[in-house]
Amino acid sequence: MSVWEVARKNIPRGCRKQYIPCLNEESKQIYDLYIAAYNVDPFSEETIQLGEDLTTLLADDRSERWKELITSVDMTHNSKKAWATIKRLNSEKNVQTRVAAVTPNQVANQLLQNGKPANKEKGHKKRLKGEME
Template sequence: MCKKIVLDPVPQTQHRPISIHVNTVISPNIVPFQRHFNYKKADWNGFTKELDQRVKIITPTPDNYDTFAQLVSKTARRHIPRGCRVEYIPGLSKECAEEYQEYVTMFEADPFAKETTAKGATVMESISKERNKTWHTLIESADMTRNSKKAWSTIRKLQGDPTTAPQQPKVTPNQVAHQLLLNGRSGKKHKTKYSGDPGFTKPFTMQELEAGIAKLQPGKAIGLDNIASEQLKNFGPEATKWLLQLYDTCRRSHRLPKIWKKSHIIGLLKSGKIHPSQRVIDQYRFSAIPTIYSNASCSTDWHLW
């Protein structure tokens, strides 16, 4: 593959030289560096065992929740790989990686040789077969009705669509805060009436907590405590018991951890054409990302939330 670039004009002439860069047939995709947990290679047994051993020394109170969140994060970094590949070739298997390295060596020596061209065609055929195999596996196992994130992610990888850096929004934090205040003023006063139902005062049960954790979906955005639903689903008996005692303490004391009252606010640019007279702030819709533990409490019919 070749890339043509028109250079600047030669001084005192109208001639503009052309530079031709010869690239390999297989070029890796360049993606921005951003660390992510690789949950497929996680040591969940070690994560569960260490967390259960160290969580016993923490008292389950709202004030100690930050300490508990730090413990979960440190334990996760020790047992879950966390890295990023800035260069990635979709469909390149371990068996084909050696052939690809041989092709790169031959290309650097002589890119126009017949052996180099034949080697590149062989590597491309192997990668195409691997992509075809991945596609069939996706079609047979993907469920687009509930969560299409995995399907679209695989489609972008097979198409070689590199991840681009997100654009910086043209909205200031003060404009976002002002718009959120306007959205919260509906003009109607809602008064909540509580009945004498004893369901609001009875303690939580382990069955309710396990039902709420089971409803959490993997791959969702995390909150300010940097704890994902995959980590919560792999809590051991001691960590789950600590979380249940924390909920009961919040119920009795009528207090919540401060971080549960905060959330990420993300501005998403609306699709479609924008009218020129429309304000810049009106071109975005805002989404709040709470902590995963508040989501766990809302995922079941609990009598407090």
């Protein structure tokens, strides 16, 4: 039982099931009010208004967070972060990686075949070089 409690406290926020991005103290209070109102009557005017207020507040916070991210990206100092941001903006789907035509076993086999020759007599390199041409 204590393992679960420690795990719950130490799991990063993005991995939690109940995680809501940009949920600050003000929006947390509205969220709690919304949950309580929803449990009483999900279709009342108060519940609908609380839901709209919560959605608007979260959207504004996300928009501010996004603007902050865009303005903080600097191509001159950290281009890796800038390109990662641009890649997130891209609407194309990820390109599927190509499968290599040569397997690692084939590479290892060729390396063994091309290994050092056992015969190290004088002029052997010249003879091998002549055979290669």
